[in-house]
Amino acid sequence: MAAPYVLVLVMLAYSTIFRPMGLNKTAVKPPPQKVVASPEFASPVINTTEVTEKLLSLPVPEKRIPVAVYGLWDKTGQLKDDQPGMAARKSTVVSQGASEMLITALDRSRQFKLLDRVTFKNLMTEQDLRGKKRLAA
Incomplete structure (x- = not known):
């Protein structure tokens, strides 16, 4: 059996050294609090315009046409000042x-x-991976 003064020293060391370092806490963290968004941020806002209504009123076809959209960039070369007076x-x-x-x-x-297919590089990478049998066809 250990001498009583050894137990006192161990308890003193524990309370003065380890407790301030946070070592007396358990490793299991409590679950995070559930964050609930206010109603105006809970669902996406759809900008309803006349064009949007016309698009939504089109009849749904039996078979949809496959379409790939690549990047559209400004090639006009026109630039404007981001902030007036800041050339x-x-x-x-x-x-x-x-x-x-x-x-x-x-x-x-x-x-x-x-x-x-907004980025052509992504399509090329995808085809390369398929060619190397690293991606399912």
């Missing part, structure tokens, strides 16, 4: 979200089977 900061005149807008319109029309 060093330039941005393109044409929107950089054209591919995404086209994909959204095609999806809402329900006429096309979309093949997401």
Whole structure:
């Protein structure tokens, strides 16, 4: 049996050294609190315009046409000042979200089977992986 003073020293060491370091806590973390979004952020907002309504009113075909959308870039070369008076900061005149807008319109029309190919490099990588039998056909 250990001498009582050894037990006192061990308890003293534990309370002064290990407890402030957080070593007395269990390794199991409590489950995270469930975060509930307010109603205005709970679902995506659909920008309903006349064009959106026309796309949604199209009849659904028996067979959808497969379509691949590649990147659409501004090749006009036109630049505008990002902030008035700040000539060093330039941005393109044409929107950089054209591919995404086209994909959204095609999806809402329900006429096309979309093949997401915004970046041609992604398609080439996919074909390369298929050729090496590293991706299912």
